Structure formats: structure tokens, C-alpha cells
Amino acid sequence: MKRTTVSGLIFANADDGKLKKLTANRSMASVPFGARYRMIDFTLSNLVNAGVNSVGIVTKENYRSLMDHVGSGVYWDLDRKNGGLYIIPPYSKKGIKKYTGSISGLNAAMDFIDRCGSEYIVLCSPHAIANIDISAALDFHKEKNADVTVIYKNDYPPQESYEKIILSLDGEQKITKMTFTAGKEKVPFGIGVTIIGRKLLMKLIDEAVDGDLVNFTRDVISKKLKTLNVYGFEHTEFIAVMDNTHTYYQASMALLNRDVRKQLFNPERPIFTKVRDSMPTRYGTKADVTDSIIGDDCVIDGTVKNSIIFRGVKIEKGAVVENCILMQETKVGENAELNNVIADKNTVIGAKMVLKGTEQRHCFVEKNQVL
Amino acid sequence: MANKKCVAMLLAGGQGSRLGVLTSKIAKPAVPYGGKYRIIDFPLSNCTNSGIDTVGILTQYKPLELNDYIGSGKPWDLNRTGGGVHILPPYHGQKGGNWYKGTANAIYQNLEFIERYNPEYVLILSGDHIYKMDYSLMLESHIESGAACTIAVLEVSMEEASRFGIMNTKEDGTIYEFEEKPKNPKSNLASMGIYIFDWKKLKYYLTEDEKNPESSNDFGKNIIPSMLGNGELLKVYRFADYWKDVGTVDSLWEANLDLLNPKIDLNLGDKDWRIYSRNEAAPPQYISAEAEVENSLITDGCDISGKVDYSILFKNVTIEEDTSVEYSLIMPGAVIKKGAKVRYSIIAENAVVEENAQIGEDPQNAETANWGITVVGDNLTVGKNAKISANKMIVEDVKEGEEV
Numbered sequence: 001m002k003r004t005t006v007s008g009l010i011f012a013n014a015d016d017g018k019l020k021k022l023t024a025n026r027s028m029a030s031v032p033f034g035a036r037y038r039m040i041d042f043t044l045s046n047l048v049n050a051g052v053n054s055v056g057i058v059t060k061e062n063y064r065s066l067m068d069h070v071g072s073g074v075y076w077d078l079d080r081k082n083g084g085l086y087i088i089p090p091y092s093k094k095g096i097k098k099y100t101g102s103i104s105g106l107n108a109a110m111d112f113i114d115r116c117g118s119e120y121i122v123l124c125s126p127h128a129i130a131n132i133d134i135s136a137a138l139d140f141h142k143e144k145n146a147d148v149t150v151i152y153k154n155d156y157p158p159q160e161s162y163e164k165i166i167l168s169l170d171g172e173q174k175i176t177k178m179t180f181t182a183g184k185e186k187v188p189f190g191i192g193v194t195i196i197g198r199k200l201l202m203k204l205i206d207e208a209v210d211g212d213l214v215n216f217t218r219d220v221i222s223k224k225l226k227t228l229n230v231y232g233f234e235h236t237e238f239i240a241v242m243d244n245t246h247t248y249y250q251a252s253m254a255l256l257n258r259d260v261r262k263q264l265f266n267p268e269r270p271i272f273t274k275v276r277d278s279m280p281t282r283y284g285t286k287a288d289v290t291d292s293i294i295g296d297d298c299v300i301d302g303t304v305k306n307s308i309i310f311r312g313v314k315i316e317k318g319a320v321v322e323n324c325i326l327m328q329e330t331k332v333g334e335n336a337e338l339n340n341v342i343a344d345k346n347t348v349i350g351a352k353m354v355l356k357g358t359e360q361r362h363c364f365v366e367k368n369q370v371l
Numbered sequence: 372m373a374n375k376k377c378v379a380m381l382l383a384g385g386q387g388s389r390l391g392v393l394t395s396k397i398a399k400p401a402v403p404y405g406g407k408y409r410i411i412d413f414p415l416s417n418c419t420n421s422g423i424d425t426v427g428i429l430t431q432y433k434p435l436e437l438n439d440y441i442g443s444g445k446p447w448d449l450n451r452t453g454g455g456v457h458i459l460p461p462y463h464g465q466k467g468g469n470w471y472k473g474t475a476n477a478i479y480q481n482l483e484f485i486e487r488y489n490p491e492y493v494l495i496l497s498g499d500h501i502y503k504m505d506y507s508l509m510l511e512s513h514i515e516s517g518a519a520c521t522i523a524v525l526e527v528s529m530e531e532a533s534r535f536g537i538m539n540t541k542e543d544g545t546i547y548e549f550e551e552k553p554k555n556p557k558s559n560l561a562s563m564g565i566y567i568f569d570w571k572k573l574k575y576y577l578t579e580d581e582k583n584p585e586s587s588n589d590f591g592k593n594i595i596p597s598m599l600g601n602g603e604l605l606k607v608y609r610f611a612d613y614w615k616d617v618g619t620v621d622s623l624w625e626a627n628l629d630l631l632n633p634k635i636d637l638n639l640g641d642k643d644w645r646i647y648s649r650n651e652a653a654p655p656q657y658i659s660a661e662a663e664v665e666n667s668l669i670t671d672g673c674d675i676s677g678k679v680d681y682s683i684l685f686k687n688v689t690i691e692e693d694t695s696v697e698y699s700l701i702m703p704g705a706v707i708k709k710g711a712k713v714r715y716s717i718i719a720e721n722a723v724v725e726e727n728a729q730i731g732e733d734p735q736n737a738e739t740a741n742w743g744i745t746v747v748g749d750n751l752t753v754g755k756n757a758k759i760s761a762n763k764m765i766v767e768d769v770k771e772g773e774e775v
Contacts, residue, residue: 270653
């Protein structure tokens, strides 16, 4: 078989605005998560684990860190002769500008969609952390003879500032209605992964571009529920949708739960990330670590409780780190005290420094800051 | 094919029989080390860091896992156009073929491989040692002296000298005699098993050595003495940093725990001299609320709920509650269940230590006179409440309650 039958398309900057501080210098897709990952690792791994071997990443801005992370795609086995990884930046050819909604993003990716030659395309937003069985969703799509399959999570507690895709489904899992505002009740919630036939997708994009439409789900799919067979496929396992720093914090801390880790890091569908060639983490004689997730290459000689510690973090003796997320290369000096802190990459927290946030309002240390 | 200045030949075919059950299924260079490495990562990373991009790896004993591990050489940046890693197993030609008879014969059988690159120099390495070394400095010294062969040496204590191949040299580092494990050593310069030869000289001596049916075709026993006998210039290259032969259970255990010793300078985190390894995907490590971790190395995929002190835990190790692991190496995928005690031991890949089992003993209060490190072989199960004393090599499952 020469051509791939399924390709993936990831919108790297979708919903960048939601995580504000974390996306000040990077796309949503490259936001660090879970001690050693970036958000896009979950999306890329989900696609690759379903046998997708051709993936386009549509980028808009702030994409240096993303390019740096994905490289040639080798860590996801995407450095392929047939298929592989394609970055689709703005201004890549005449008439393609920075995209403003998913329609213009899709239009920018039109060459990729046209040339990949796959039967199906999986459209992905990288804002959800989940290990999704896309292979099962594809089987479902074929079995139902669906035109479009939207992957959703049942009973998802609505987020505050998110554009919600709320589904109404019949007994056959066919979507009868899509709405985009929600109250507080738990609802079937679209998680930003959609399967669609390639030819149908190209036709719909052409029509939408002609009609000056903006959002593919809202302005196209939800308006065509009567003419297209649109189905919902339920993702039953753990998912975390991030729409602000607070939900990012909660989603991170959910990793301390063994069941969550079991679902998210299912060895049958591993989550791949960039290899750093670093040494194991070293615990010193003064280390006291409990209930924490720790990446490799850390040197820990202080107290760490209920925290997420990324690769390359140094915590010196006497320092106390509680309820914190410390990203790559954070340095915490002797006897410093941190509680409810989110430190972005490469920050330095000096000796004896005291930083305290609250559960509702975390103290945020910006990238490269020295305190 | 473009000519290469220097080609490395890495002897990775040895069984390493003194490592017992640890090499029952894999070649010695594939033995795990330091939490996320294998022994062969050291010479391969040294090559790539020294600017040597063509490496022939001679395999013979149990090569499957090693071949798999090396793959295209990508992790060491050795998947190169016009060079890179090449796995060289023994092969048959028109007139038949042979197993590699000795270290020199292994190279002799691959003269054709070296000739394709037409190098000026050949670097001979082995897959038995833990060390970080810039081979390009040794090559510089070799070129400068104009020697036919340069041998890397390490100063050892006079007491230890009789365990090594010893180079007796003049003041300027010219070798006049080589003695294998001498009873009364005249010098304390031990060969590290690292040689640089002028390619033309090496080819000549390998070819001559093959003609001698009495020869054991070994570098130390045959090639070096015959070069000395012919009056060739042989020089030593002194190396003074960390170097350890990991050929025995004790030395493998020590070389691992050396990583925790602040007095020993073996920094694997050095960004200017990285040790590369092949990494499988695993989630970050989790240290639970019940865990007590001190003075240890722990890596991705571990799930720790017990007490861990002065130990190295490799990838995907599980340590359940109420356990204690001290002065031990727990290799990839091993599981230590509730209430078990492991001390002064090596638990090999994917072994399972069931609840309340006890493995190994402290040297201070050992019941056995002949204290030593206990090894549990890979994929074995040590049953509930079983007790294994010090200095044991476990090669089959141990039943529930059994005492070994």
C-alpha cells in the first residue's frame, strides 16, 4: 500500500488565548505538561498509535518552540518517506495569511489535504490531554457509514471561558443538535477531534471559503446535521480540557492519581515525546519527596510534596516545594519555600525566597525570570 | 567511498561469563547500566563526541538484543551517510567462514570493511568499560609520536596491577614490554583495551598473525608482543579520569553505585559530553505519599511507594509499599512487592520479587562467611516469604517460602 488512508491535521494555535501566560511565548501545542511532555505529544501520539503516518501541523504564530520540539517528527516515528510530518506556517504561499478561524486554517492546509491522498482526515485541536483510541473511532466511523464523526466526552463539567461544543445524540449515536453555549449542567462535550472523509472535507472548505465562514464546527458541521451523517464517538477515559491557568493546574495535578496515569499512559498506546538524552533524576541525602511526578535529569535535595517537577529541575537542600508545578530547568535555592507556584521554564528562585499562591490563585513565575 | 581518517572497531562479541545470569541471554555490552544506559552507550557516545563517525561493531555471542538496541545508530547520531554504525557478525565467504577466534581474528575477518574507508588509523575499542574519553586527543598524541600503535593506559595501584595487562615503559612513554597479569609487576600502567594503530601496520600484523596456527589471535597475547619483537614504536597514552571494567558482578554493582558517590567524578549529566542511549517511551516517575527516597537515581516509568536508599532504579521499576531497597540495582521492568526487602543485590530485567521476600544481606551482619552481591536473573520470580542469602546467583524461579 503506497498511500496512507488516514492523515491527521493539528491546529497548533487553536485557543492559544486561553492559557494566557503559558502561551505568551509559545503555541498551545507546545505548552509543557506532565513533567516531560508538550501538549502536542498527546495529539501526535494518539494519531500515530492509530496508524496515521502523515500529519500536518497548521501554525499561526509563536511557533519556534513547536518547531524545535517536533523537528522532523522522528520521536513519533513520523520521519517517513511515505507521509511524515508537515509544518504548515502562515504566508507559505500567495493568498495564505495568518489564519483567524478554523476555516482559514483548513484553507491554508488545502495543499496538504489534497496531496496526502488519504481516505480520511482526523482534525485535532491540541487543547485536550487524553489518550484517545482513534483507531476505534475510525472503525466506528466506517461501521456507521458516517460522513463526520465527532469525538466527545459524556458528562463533562463545563469550563468557564471555553467555546463549548455541546452535542445532542440519538440512540444510534447520531448527532441531532450542536449548541455552543452551556449552563452548569454536565453535558456531552466535543473534545476537538473530528474524523471526516478527505473529499468531503475539501468540498466543505471550498464552500465555506466562498461563503466567508469562520469556524468549521459552528458554521459548517452544525448547520449540516440534516444533510450529512454526523455521529458522535464517546471517549470513556480520562480527559482534561484546559481553558485557563487554573484548569491547567488541575489537569496537571490529576496525574498524581494512579487511575488517571493508567488511562493516560496506557502502554498499548504510549505517549511519545522528544528525547533529551539526560541522566536519571538524582535524589540527595536530604531529599524528602512524596506524592509527586518527577521528570528525568532533576537533582533533588529538598522537600517536595504534591507537585509536578519537569526535567532538569534543581531543588537544593532545605527548600520546600509544595503544590507546585515547576517546569524545565527551574532552580530552587537553599531554604526557599514555594507553595501553589507555577514556574515556567528556566526560572531561578533564589535561596530563602518565599513564594506563596493559593489554590484559587497560583503564583506564576514567567519564563527565564530570576527571583 | 570517501576516505576516513580514523575508523573505530568495537569488539562487542564477548559473553562476559563472569556476569553469570546477567549475560545468559544478552551480550555483555548490552547489560543495563546507570538507570537508563547500557554498557555499549559509553564507547559509542565517546566515538560520536570525539568526532569519529564510522564504527564497526563486531558481534558474536547472543547478538539479538544488542542488534536491536543499536538499530540504525540514530540515538548516538551514528546513522550517517558514508559512515555510521555497522554491525559485523561472523560470516561465510566462498571458501567457508569461521567464528571469531580472538580479538585480532575478529578484526582480521573484517579487513574488507575497514578497507572500504581506507583510513589512516584504526581505533580498537571494547564494550566492557564505563568511562568518558576523548579519543581525538589520543589520536593527536598517536600522530604526534609517529608510533605504529598507541595504547591507552591507566595508573593503578601496585597491588591491583597483577590483575591487568601491564605496560612496561621507558620515561618517554615508549613501551618495551607487555605483561599480561604479571605476578610481580614492574609498572602500574594498566592497559585499558583501547588501541590506535596505523592502518597499514595493523593490516600487516593481522595478516602475519593469521599465518601462525599456534597463535590465539589476540591483541594482548599476540599482536602487541610481535610488534614489540619487530622493533616497532609503541607508545602509551595516559588517561587519568574515571574508568572501570564491569566484567564481574561486584565491579558492575560498584560502577553503578559510583554514580552516587560525590567523591567520584563520573558526571553523566555533562552537557558537553553526553552519554546517549536508546529511550523507549515511558511516563515520568511517580513517588507516592508513602515513599521514602534518598541518595538514589530513579528514572522514567518508575512507581515508588517504598523505602529506597543508595540504589539505582532503572526504567519502569515498581516498588510497592512497606518495602526497603538498599545498596541495590533494580533493572528495567522489575517489580518489588509489598513488604519485600532487597539489599546488596542486583535484580535483573522484569524479575518479580513477591511479597515479604528477602534478598541479599548487609556485609556487617551477614550469616554467610563468603559475603557478596546477590543476583536474581531476568524474568524470574522470587516467591512470597522466600529468603535468599548473600552472594547467590539465582538462575531459576524461587518458590514461596524457600530459603536459598
